[in-house]
Amino acid sequence: MDNVRLQQLTEQLSADLFGRPFLHQAFFNNRLKTTGGRYMLESHNIEINIKYYDEYGLEELKGIIKHELCHYHLHIEGKGYKHRDRDFKELMKKVDAPRYCTPLVKSRSSKQIRVLIYRCKNCEAVYSRRRKVNTEKYVCGKCKGKLKFIEEVKKTLT
Template identity: 65%
Template sequence: MEQQQLQALTEELSFIYFHKPFLHQAYFNPRLRTTGGRYLLSSHDIEINKKYYEEQGLEELAGIIKHELCHYHLHLEGKGYQHRDADFRELLQKVGAPRFCRPLASRPQAKPVKRLEYRCKTCGTRYMRRRRINTERYVCGKCKGKLIFIGELGKI
């Protein structure tokens, strides 16, 4: 898909679902990594992540464009255009746009984090850490008691 096709698709979706024209630019931004698209408040343009089209197809791309058009039209009308606003959520539901896009398969998922538990011998205060600490060097912050290692609590 080329820039002109994206522009035409955006204008078409705007007329079909919102019954209003899209008068600005829609283009692919190769620098987008963690999001499917972005509405720019200053220029009213819409940027789209091309990887979503390549990996998940035209249907997912149309959903992302509808989501960004919700931001666009509400902002121009002076209504609540942010994710937390009721106007935005209502319009998303009305046009059938997704609130969030599905994650890309090519993007690696976050690794699980291990959690280590330490406890004070004197007062019993629990300390959760991601990295090991030297129990000979560090003491409880409340009572200065000796810390003991309880164990690893699994991945989160």
């Protein structure tokens, strides 16, 4: 699917479900990470995360477009377009738009971080930090002894 087909699909869903035309632009935004789509208040454009189409297909994409069109039409009409507004909740129910999109499987993958291990030369207390510690400036919090860098460890967050 490309931006031209997305625009056509958005215009079609707007006419069929809302009975109103979609007069702005709908396009894919590859930089979206945590959301399926985004309605832009100032430009009235709709941005869609293409990863949802790639992973879940056309039905998930239609759900995201319906959700964003709810924001669009309510904002254009001057009604409550935010998630907490009654107008928004009623319109979502009317057009059967999802409140949330399905989480991406690929986004749940584990993330690698580095952990730096320091040890006090005096009392042998161990400190693990993500950021580098200036051992000339900082000392042990327990005995005020000098710190020594031990190792860098890679940890996996899930």
